[in-house]
Amino acid sequence: MKKHLIFDLDGTLIDSAASILQCFALAFSSTGTPLLMPLTPDVIGPPLMETLKRLSGQQDDTLLKTLAEAFKHHYDNTGYLQSVVFKGVPAMLQQLNDQGYACYIATNKRFFPTEKIIAHLGWQPLFKGVYALDFFKPAVSTKAEMIARVVKDHALPVAECVYIGDRLEDGQSADANHMAFTLVSWGYAGDVGLRAPHWHVCADVDALPTVIATLAEKTAHDD
Incomplete structure (x- = not known):
């Protein structure tokens, strides 16, 4: 699950x-x-x-x-x-929270402005934790390391986790942690053509909860 x-x-x-x-x-x-x-x-x-x-x-x-x-x-x-929220994202995040998912952020953006953006948008209740490379002391050097620290700090079973991002680096970072990955193609560099075959793809914000639910069902079936 x-x-x-x-x-x-x-x-x-x-x-x-x-x-x-x-x-x-x-x-x-x-x-x-x-x-x-x-x-x-x-x-x-x-x-x-x-x-x-x-x-x-x-x-x-x-x-x-x-x-x-x-x-x-x-x-x-x-x-x-001046950050703009992609259309449908607040409702999507609320839906995932209402469905019982625990949500986190792990970003290459520095922690200080990340925290300010989350506060500005009123998103604090939607996330269990917000992480950036420089959140850790000393700072970690890669997104893969950051994801590993999130998993460790919250004692998360990797088999129960999904990383969700818009870049190939995001998928590679998830792979480095043996974690499922969903590539969203509404972002900056959702290059579906270069994705790894085992990655999942979502082209529409509103469809993401369904994609996540499908992953959960597949995992339960495999188990």
């Missing part, structure tokens, strides 16, 4: 592309740093420092820290408020 649902955030529950890209643009312009590549939604998803290295083409720690601080200043004060 699948009882525990771990969600990615950006591209899965919320669309924060416009605000994130705007804050990247402000970070680069305010520091006078040239952008190596266009600011398009496909740059969103990896951890902040990794993205800044890619956008700047630089490895200099001082420059990257300056860019990071500029981005954080813009995003943490006003940018996070």
Whole structure:
């Protein structure tokens, strides 16, 4: 039985592309740093420092820290408020809670703005825990490690868990933990064509509870 649902955030529950890209643009312009590549939604998803290295083409720690601080200043004060919830997500999350699923968030976004977004949206009652790479001290380095810590901290049986995200990295992170994965294709990079054959796919927010229920029934049947 699948009882525990771990969600990615950006591209899965919320669309924060416009605000994130705007804050990247402000970070680069305010520091006078040239952008190596266009600011398009496909740059969103990896951890902040990794993205800044890619956008700047630089490895200099001082420059990257300056860019990071500029981005954080813009995003943490006003940018996070511009996050848009995908249509149908609040009702879907409430339905899953009402059906008895325990929901968690595990995101590459930093914990500070993640917590602010969850509070701003009034979603605290819907999640048993909210996790980011830098939630842990010391910070974990990959999403796979983060998912493993969520499982460990809550003593969750992996066979009862599903990770839900919109990127191939999300599925690979679930695989690393031997966890079921559902790829949602309404997000930033739901590349269904490149998915692993054992992953499940959901193209519609309203259909996700049915997909999860089907997984639960399949697991019960297999048992």
